[in-house]
Amino acid sequence: MSTNRLEAFSDGVLAVAITLLVLNVKVPPTSDHDLAHQLALRWPEYAAYATSFITIGIIWINHHAMIGRLRQADHAILFWNLLLLMSVGILPFATSLMATYLKQGHGSDHLAAAIYSGSFLVMSLMFSALNRQILLVKSDLLAETMPEQQRRAIFKRAVMGIAPYVIATALAWVSPYATLAICAAIAVYYALPRASGSP
Amino acid sequence: MSTNRLEAFSDGVLAVAITLLVLNVKVPPTSDHDLAHQLALRWPEYAAYATSFITIGIIWINHHAMIGRLRQADHAILFWNLLLLMSVGILPFATSLMATYLKQGHGSDHLAAAIYSGSFLVMSLMFSALNRQILLVKSDLLAETMPEQQRRAIFKRAVMGIAPYVIATALAWVSPYATLAICAAIAVYYALPRASGSP
Amino acid sequence: MSTNRLEAFSDGVLAVAITLLVLNVKVPPTSDHDLAHQLALRWPEYAAYATSFITIGIIWINHHAMIGRLRQADHAILFWNLLLLMSVGILPFATSLMATYLKQGHGSDHLAAAIYSGSFLVMSLMFSALNRQILLVKSDLLAETMPEQQRRAIFKRAVMGIAPYVIATALAWVSPYATLAICAAIAVYYALPRASGSP
Amino acid sequence: MSTNRLEAFSDGVLAVAITLLVLNVKVPPTSDHDLAHQLALRWPEYAAYATSFITIGIIWINHHAMIGRLRQADHAILFWNLLLLMSVGILPFATSLMATYLKQGHGSDHLAAAIYSGSFLVMSLMFSALNRQILLVKSDLLAETMPEQQRRAIFKRAVMGIAPYVIATALAWVSPYATLAICAAIAVYYALPRASGSP
Numbered sequence: 001m002s003t004n005r006l007e008a009f010s011d012g013v014l015a016v017a018i019t020l021l022v023l024n025v026k027v028p029p030t031s032d033h034d035l036a037h038q039l040a041l042r043w044p045e046y047a048a049y050a051t052s053f054i055t056i057g058i059i060w061i062n063h064h065a066m067i068g069r070l071r072q073a074d075h076a077i078l079f080w081n082l083l084l085l086m087s088v089g090i091l092p093f094a095t096s097l098m099a100t101y102l103k104q105g106h107g108s109d110h111l112a113a114a115i116y117s118g119s120f121l122v123m124s125l126m127f128s129a130l131n132r133q134i135l136l137v138k139s140d141l142l143a144e145t146m147p148e149q150q151r152r153a154i155f156k157r158a159v160m161g162i163a164p165y166v167i168a169t170a171l172a173w174v175s176p177y178a179t180l181a182i183c184a185a186i187a188v189y190y191a192l193p194r195a196s197g198s199p
Numbered sequence: 200m201s202t203n204r205l206e207a208f209s210d211g212v213l214a215v216a217i218t219l220l221v222l223n224v225k226v227p228p229t230s231d232h233d234l235a236h237q238l239a240l241r242w243p244e245y246a247a248y249a250t251s252f253i254t255i256g257i258i259w260i261n262h263h264a265m266i267g268r269l270r271q272a273d274h275a276i277l278f279w280n281l282l283l284l285m286s287v288g289i290l291p292f293a294t295s296l297m298a299t300y301l302k303q304g305h306g307s308d309h310l311a312a313a314i315y316s317g318s319f320l321v322m323s324l325m326f327s328a329l330n331r332q333i334l335l336v337k338s339d340l341l342a343e344t345m346p347e348q349q350r351r352a353i354f355k356r357a358v359m360g361i362a363p364y365v366i367a368t369a370l371a372w373v374s375p376y377a378t379l380a381i382c383a384a385i386a387v388y389y390a391l392p393r394a395s396g397s398p
Numbered sequence: 399m400s401t402n403r404l405e406a407f408s409d410g411v412l413a414v415a416i417t418l419l420v421l422n423v424k425v426p427p428t429s430d431h432d433l434a435h436q437l438a439l440r441w442p443e444y445a446a447y448a449t450s451f452i453t454i455g456i457i458w459i460n461h462h463a464m465i466g467r468l469r470q471a472d473h474a475i476l477f478w479n480l481l482l483l484m485s486v487g488i489l490p491f492a493t494s495l496m497a498t499y500l501k502q503g504h505g506s507d508h509l510a511a512a513i514y515s516g517s518f519l520v521m522s523l524m525f526s527a528l529n530r531q532i533l534l535v536k537s538d539l540l541a542e543t544m545p546e547q548q549r550r551a552i553f554k555r556a557v558m559g560i561a562p563y564v565i566a567t568a569l570a571w572v573s574p575y576a577t578l579a580i581c582a583a584i585a586v587y588y589a590l591p592r593a594s595g596s597p
Numbered sequence: 598m599s600t601n602r603l604e605a606f607s608d609g610v611l612a613v614a615i616t617l618l619v620l621n622v623k624v625p626p627t628s629d630h631d632l633a634h635q636l637a638l639r640w641p642e643y644a645a646y647a648t649s650f651i652t653i654g655i656i657w658i659n660h661h662a663m664i665g666r667l668r669q670a671d672h673a674i675l676f677w678n679l680l681l682l683m684s685v686g687i688l689p690f691a692t693s694l695m696a697t698y699l700k701q702g703h704g705s706d707h708l709a710a711a712i713y714s715g716s717f718l719v720m721s722l723m724f725s726a727l728n729r730q731i732l733l734v735k736s737d738l739l740a741e742t743m744p745e746q747q748r749r750a751i752f753k754r755a756v757m758g759i760a761p762y763v764i765a766t767a768l769a770w771v772s773p774y775a776t777l778a779i780c781a782a783i784a785v786y787y788a789l790p791r792a793s794g795s796p
Contacts, residue, residue, distance in 0.1 A: 005206060005263050007602060012214025015609025016414075018686065019617060020218060025690040027697050035698065035705030039712075053686060057679040061672075064602050075260075076392035082256040089217065089252060093224040100226050101234065108234030193673035204405060204462050211413025215613075219417060274459075275591035281455040288416065288451060292423040299425050300433065307433030314437075403604060403661050410612025418616060473658075474790035480654040487615065487650060491622040498624050499632065506632030513636075 001073045006081065010063060013085045017092060018056040024096040025049055044102035047180060048116070052095040054187040055120060056088060059127065062158075066131055071143040080133050084126040087119065094119035102176055113176030114169050117183055121165035124158075131158040161190075200272045205280065209262060212284045216291060217255040223295035224248055243301035246379060247315070251294040253386040254319060255287060258326065261357075265330055270342040279332050283325040286318065293318035301375055312375030313368050316382055320364035323357075330357045360389075399471045404479065408461060411483045415490060416454040422494035423447055442500035445578060446514070450493040452585040453518060454486060457525065460556075464529055469541040478531050482524040485517065492517035500574055511574030512567050515581055519563035522556075529556045559588075598670045603678065607660060610682045614689060615653040621693035622646055641699035644777060645713070649692040651784040652717060653685060656724065659755075663728055668740040677730050681723040684716065691716035699773055710773030711766050714780055718762035721755075728755045758787075 025045050028038035063084075070077070094116045101112035134141070135151040168182035224244050227237035262283075269276070293315045300311035333340070334350040367381035423443050426436035461482075468475070492514045499510035532539070533549040566580035622642050625635035660681075667674070691713045698709035731738070732748040765779035 001260075001263060001267075005210065008207065008605065009210045009214055009259055011602065011606045011609055012210055013218050015606055016215050016218035016613050017221075018682075019610050019613035020221065022614075022617070022686055022689050023222070023620070025687070027690070027694045030697060030701045030703045030705075033704060035703075035708050039708075049687075050683065053683050054679065057682070060606055061598075061675055064598060068598075074392075078260055079390055079392050082253065082390065085217075085256070086249070086252050089221055090224070090248075092221050093226070097226045100229060104229045106229045106234075107232060108229075111234050191676055191679065193671075193676050200459075200462060200466075204409065207406065208409045208413055208458055211409055212417050215414050215417035216420075219420065222421070273591075277459055278589055278591050281452065281589065284416075284455070285448070285451050288420050289423070289447075291420050292425070296425045299428060303428045305428045305433075306431060307428075310433045399658075399661060399665075403608065406605065407608045407612055407657055410608055411616050414613050414616035415619075418619065421620070472790075476658055477788055477790050480651065480788065483615075483654070484647070484650050487619050488622070488646075490619050491624070495624045498627060502627045504627045504632075505630060506627075509632050509636075 001078065003067050003070045003073055006073050006078065007064070007067055010067070010081060010085060011060070014056060014060045014063070014088060017088050018053055018060075020092045021049055021052050021056075021095055024092060024099060042099075042103055044180070045099040047184065048095045048099040048102075051180065051184045051187050052091050054191050055183070056091065058187065058190045059088060059123065062127070066127075066134060069142055069144075069146075070134060071141055074138060074141065077130070077133055077138060077141070080126065080130040084123070084130050087123040087126045091119055091123070098176075098180070102180070109176045110172050113179040114172035117165055117168040117172055117179045120183060120186075121162065121169055124162045124165055128155070128158045128162060131155055200277065202266050202269045202272055205272050205277065206263070206266055209266070209280060209284060210259070213255060213259045213262070213287060216287050217252055217259075219291045220248055220251050220255075220294055223291060223298060241298075241302055243379070244298040246383065247294045247298040247301075250379065250383045250386050251290050253390050254382070255290060257386065257389045258287060258322065261326070265326075265333060268341055268343075268345075269333060270340055273337060273340065276329070276332055276337060276340070279325065279329040283322070283329050286322040286325045290318055290322070297375075297379070301379065308375045309371050312378040313371035316364055316367040316371055316378045319382060319385075320361065320368055323361045323364055327354070327357045327361060330354050399476065401465050401468045401471055404471050404476065405462070405465055408465070408479060408483060409458070412454060412458045412461070412486060415486050416451055416458075418490045419447055419450050419454075419493055422490060422497060440497075440501055442578070443497040445582065446493045446497040446500075449578065449582045449585050450489050452589050453581070454489065456585065456588045457486060457521065460525070464525075464532060467540055467542075467544075468532060469539055472536060472539060475528070475531055475536060475539070478524065478528040482521070482528050485521040485524045489517055489521070496574075496578070500578065507574045508571050511577040512570035515563055515566040515570055515577045518581060518584075519560065519567055522560045522563055526553070526556045526560060529553055598675065600664050600667045600670055603670050603675065604661070604664055607664070607678060607682060608657070611653060611657045611660070611685060614685050615650055615657075617689045618646055618649050618653075618692055621689060621696060639696075639700055641777070642696040644781065645692045645696040645699075648777065648781045648784050649688050651788050652780070653688065655784065655787045656685060656720065659724070663724075663731060666739055666741075666743075667731060668738055671735060671738065674727070674730055674735065674738070677723065677727040681720070681727050684720040684723045688716055688720070695773075695777070699777065706773045707769050710776040711769035714762055714765040714769055714776045717780060717783075718759065718766055721759045721762055725752070725755045725759060728752055 026042070028035060028042065032038050073081075097112050098116035101109040106112075132155060135155045139146070139151060164182060164186050168179045168186070171182065172179040225241070227234060227241065231237050272280075296311050297315035300308040331354060334354045338345070338350060363381060363385050367378045367385070370381065371378040424440070426433060426440065430436050471479075495510050496514035499507040530553060533553045537544070537549060562580060562584050566577045566584070569580065570577040623639070625632060625639065629635050670678075694709050695713035698706040729752060732752045736743070736748060761779060761783050765776045765783070768779065769776040
């Protein structure tokens with residue numbers, strides 16, 4: 001299979017998922033008379049929205065770089081790509097769960113934060129698994145031959161992206177706010193243009 | 200009509216349908232204090248989500264292979280493709296119906312499971328009908344000439360994909376859990392990379 | 399502007415609109431014990447869903463044929479195309495309105511049916527307006543020179559598609575069921591493969 | 598990165614956001630017996646829908662023109678493009694907020710209108726920031742060399758699009774209806790085909 005339609009379908013899923021996030025940003029009920037206060041109370045919705053939006057945006061950028069290395073895709077690559085898309089597709093739910101429980105100051109906000117960060121963790125695991133297929137297992141499908149050392153270096157960089165999410169997920173049991181802050185910081189770190197090269 | 204825009208539109212519908220599935224994964228109400236327990240009770244939502252997601256993903260892969268054989272499309276092919284897309288477009292509803300009734304342990308969960316599996320059955324019927332148009336009726340539109348025997352073999356394989364859904368739908372009257380298990384097993388079977396060839 | 403991105407964006411809007419229709423097909427509440435009866439009562443939802451789905455599908459096919467005639471697009475064509483997309487974008491609302499009021503046997507179902515059919519009417523008016531721009535006003539942007547007679551013939555065919563929706567809208571005041579039946583019949587008429595040529 | 602996939606992803610997000618707007622156009626409850634009256638009361642929903650739809654459509658047209666000038670994109674351009682997409686992605690929320698509060702004649706409708714218009718303001722700021730990157734900072738990535746004077750002229754035109762939204766947002770504290778009227782007027786002004794050239 002050519003990579004064109006793989007990219008088109010993946011772009012579609014990522015574009016829909018990133019835009020569906022807005023459905024979790026709710027209009028406060030008009031029964032309350034102070035809209036400004038209501039909106040202020042709902043800050044976790046906006047923080048979770050922005051964090052998830054930028055994270056999916058980064059995944060899209062990295063996905064493009066990853067698939068761009070391929071000459072063509074086989075069934076195993078399509079399989080791992082589908083699992084990656086599923087892990088992104090669930091993010092609107094995880095984002096809504098996090099925002100809802102954090103906003104309510106509910107006792108279960110630790111679990112909600114763990115699931116939120118855990119979803120990003122699964123996403124980065126799937127991303128690494130797909131990268132492993134492309135760079136190490138099916139390297140004969142690469143568009144340009146690449147020395148193994150270089151392939152391992154790119155793969156390692158993807159794997160290293162997993163670690164911060166492990167920390168963020170573990171910290172959920174201490175403070176769900178810390179989890180959200182770390183997830184936001186990861187998003188900003190990867191999003192910011194750097195002096196040299198992309199992530 | 201060239202197949203490019205047919206693919207683009209079909210990819211769009213499949214990408215939106217697969218991503219809309221997440222809207223059926225609901226955030227448990229914060230009025231209950233045990234989120235973990237609430238999430239555990241909602242396992243049918245997650246099982247139905249994953250099953251439908253992977254099934255639509257497989258349909259996308261197979262759709263690509265099917266359309267990729269065409270040089271161009273005529274009105275009849277567009278018509279059958281539209282019916283296939285409609286059968287996929289309804290899946291978020293069927294998935295939600297199944298999850299809702301299975302979760303509630305409602306007496307009507309047999310019917311809900313039959314509709315869920317029946318939707319996949321209709322989808323695979325439409326897929327076979329479209330394949331029949333392409334391989335047997337309008338074989339002059341194929342990109343490369345293919346011996347009739349080979350065309351019949353590919354068509355037979357598509358038709359054989361219908362049988363498991365007939366069984367799953369019939370079993371809904373015995374156990375809706377069995378129906379869900381079979382649909383999930385079909386999805387995993389087709390999704391898993393195999394030693395030789397794609398489905 | 400090249401027509402490629404115009405087609406891509408239009409395809410995207412049409413694909414999202416056609417797939418969002420499913421959000422109006424509601425899962426019956428589990429508080430009622432007879433799901434089969436509940437589903438039967440909701441037949442207007444399914445009829446309106448199928449009618450709108452096929453109608454948008456036909457618009458997509460015709461849109462492709464229309465834009466395919468263009469070499470490039472100017473601002474006026476983009477403007478009329480945007481109005482056409484807006485008239486399609488509102489269809490999930492009109493479909494839901496129609497289904498909700500018809501299902502309830504509500505006295506306002508005449509108005510709801512008039513709005514439903516009226517939305518298709520506006521859509522076909524926008525389609526004709528866009529066709530007029532392309533075929534008669536900006537014919538210098540056509541990919542291939544076409545005699546005026548032929549251009550007028552294609553335009554007339556598009557305009558004739560308006561008439562049935564005028565009748566369906568007028569009949570809403572007699573019977574909303576008649577309106578739905580006519581809209582469904584129009585969809586089936588244009589969708590069915592014909593012996594010779596496409597609509 | 599080539600601009601093809603940047604355009605495809607951006608088109609996807611814009612197409613989904615523009616089509617999701619319809620979810621904020623609600624079907625009036627059947628408990629009220631006068632549908633015509635109900636629909637008339639809800640005019641802010643339709644006005645806000647049309648205004649946002651056309652505004653996103655214009656952003657799409659201008660986005661195409663802006664990206665079309667690029668030969669390729671770097672990380673900074675992707676970053677600013679992502680922020681632009683986020684500002685568009687939030688519009689369905691801002692539109693719904695505006696419509697809900699204006700409809701209810703709620704005392705907080707001033708704030709709701711300021712947020713609505715403010716969202717367009719942020720969007721035009723992001724658009725100018727992206728334009729600045731492309732035209733002034735990374736002009737070596739342009740497809741065709743362009744004299745600085747011409748680049749500054751295009752950039753100035755984009756920046757000038759910010760002013761009306763500043764006025765509309767400030768006026769929200771006087772009258773939310775004035776804000777909506779100005780936003781609608783801006784949309785119509787940019788959408789209307791002009792005798793010479795596009796905006």
